[in-house]
Amino acid sequence: QSVLTQPPSVSAAPGQKVTISCSGSSSNIGNNYVSWYQQLPGTVPKLLIYENNERPSGIPDRFSGSKSGTSATLGITGLQTGDEADYYCGTWDSSLSAVVFGGGTKLTVL
Amino acid sequence: EVQLLESGGGLVQPGGSLRLSCAASGFTFSTYAMSWVRQAPGKGLEWVSGISASGVSTYYADSVKGRFTISRDNSKDTLYLQMNSLRAEDTAAYYCAKQMAAITYPFDCWGQGTPVTVSS
Numbered sequence: 697q698s699v700l701t702q703p704p705s706v707s708a709a710p711g712q713k714v715t716i717s718c719s720g721s722s723s724n725i726g727n728n729y730v731s732w733y734q735q736l737p738g739t740v741p742k743l744l745i746y747e748n749n750e751r752p753s754g755i756p757d758r759f760s761g762s763k764s765g766t767s768a769t770l771g772i773t774g775l776q777t778g779d780e781a782d783y784y785c786g787t788w789d790s791s792l793s794a795v796v797f798g799g800g801t802k803l804t805v806l
Numbered sequence: 807e808v809q810l811l812e813s814g815g816g817l818v819q820p821g822g823s824l825r826l827s828c829a830a831s832g833f834t835f836s837t838y839a840m841s842w843v844r845q846a847p848g849k850g851l852e853w854v855s856g857i858s859a860s861g862v863s864t865y866y867a868d869s870v871k872g873r874f875t876i877s878r879d880n881s882k883d884t885l886y887l888q889m890n891s892l893r894a895e896d897t898a899a900y901y902c903a904k905q906m907a908a909i910t911y912p913f914d915c916w917g918q919g920t921p922v923t924v925s926s
Contacts, residue, residue, distance in 0.1 A: 698850065731912035733851070740901060740916040741843075741851065752914060784851050788910040793865055795841065795853035795909075 699724060700785055702798035708775055709806050716770040716801045718785030724796055728788045730768040732761055735782045735800075744783070745770065775805050808832040808915045810902045815920030822892050822924070828885040828902030828917055836860075836880035839905040841913065842887045844898035844922075854900070855887065856909045865909060870896075892924045 701719040708714040718730065732745040743752050745761035748768065760771045768785055785798040814826040826842070841856035855876040856865045864876050875888040885902055899921050903913035 728910065733913075740918060741913070742916075743912055743914050746906065746912045782850075786851075786912060794867055795856060797851045797853060800850040
């Protein structure tokens, strides 16, 4: 079982908006920055969001992140078929002294 | 361009050992923490182990503690993972990943991965 909890799957139509949640605890999300990764089919993970809501260069502003307490959310607007991928949240867990990931959420753009 | 190139994966019997390597280029290797992250077939990401920029501090997931050893050679810009007492559940693609700064920071660059299969 993953330390961080994500929904296994989400779906939405092209052009719509979707959110993916990530739930943790005070030892991880509650006291550390959250990052999000996108893994397109057959590819390696790519950093999408860091420090809760910052985007690396080259990541479009359709992708956004937020954090409140021990939960974080990834938002994607203007959905495209090319956004179909697995999305993972991650953070540092201060109690475990370890990086922890969510179980991943598969996004389907209908 | 930042590049990470893993090698050393393969087929090994349960109880056996493997040593993974990750050759880094395109950045000042000795400045950044590094980690190994694995992904079993059809499964999610699992962080395995991390090491500070200097190599002084190392960190392990409970699932590999006591069996795996992470190390780095900053003179060779190379990260290693010594894996002993391998089990079937260690079967996965192993990615080398660069952290944005220290061990608590996210991964901004990933290698292509090297496959490890533990089977008799």
